[in-house]
Amino acid sequence: MTKSVKNRVLKYLYNLKSFGYEYHEPLEFFQAEVKNVKLPNSLIELKNSVEHCYLCELSKCRKNVLFGYGNFNSKVLFINDEPSKSEDEIGSFYVGNSGELLSKMIENVLNIKKEEIYITTLVKCKSLNGATNSNMEVCNDYLLKQIELIKPKLLVVLGEKAYSFLLKNDDNFSQNRGKELSFNNIPLIATFSPTFLLRNPSFKKDAYYDMLKIKNFMEELN
Structure with a gap:
């Protein structure tokens, strides 16, 4: 069974489920198969695969797929947990209050x-x-392929949820943010997500100092 056929079957199953039909653990069966599918070695082709993905329930409620944005040759890759409501509505990064704040931070x-x-x-x-972690696990191969293709020299992780998932630990985020860590042998620095900062503006000063550390790291790369 090809990947495109699997995606169509999953979409059909989700449609049935929305009408009240029940079936037993279909996602685990297909997800295990999909992980064995070789992903394309092109960001453009990978983006096309992601835009036609129906491997988890998020595909049912999305309005747009937010694959990524920016310079393919960037030395720095920012990773947030999920698209915001505004980003989903418009289909673009850096929109809405959180997007505008992140744009200013950068x-x-x-x-x-x-x-x-x-x-x-x-x-x-x-x-x-x-x-959920289940959703993130389904998308994780896409993210890892993006990292492989972009080959960043620094990962900037936005928020505790993204930090905890990538590093697979429950270490204190507040104590480790701003420090140089590592993910798959790539330097990683975590800071607060813009969504968190909008709810907790008193932490903006801490985020500012984190961004200065990121700036210093970037300058050393040049």
Whole structure:
């Protein structure tokens, strides 16, 4: 069974489920198979695969797929947990209050245009009640392939959820943010997500110092 056929079958099963039909653990069966499928070695082809993905329930509630945005050759890759409601509505990054705040963090502190870095998310579709680890696991191969193709020299992780998932630990995020860590032998620095900062503006000063550390790291790369 080809990947496209699997995707159509999953879409059909989800449609049945929305009408009240029940079936037993279909996702686990297909997800195990999909992990053995070789993903394309092109960001454009990978983006096309992601836009036609129906491997988890997020595909049912999304309005747009947010694959990634920015410079394919960027030395820095920003990773958020999931698209915001505004990003899902418009189909673009850096929109809405959280997107505008992140844009200012990048352009005003790092002193570069947001288009110069590359940004993506753990899951490529907006959830209704917050993406779960199960959703992230389904999307993880896509993210790992993006990292492989972009070959960043630094990963900037936005928020505790993304930090905990990528590093697979329950270490104190507040104590480790701003420090140089590592993910698959790539330096990683975590800071607060813009969504968190909008709810907790008193932490903006801490995020500012984190961004200065990121700026210093980027300058050492040049």
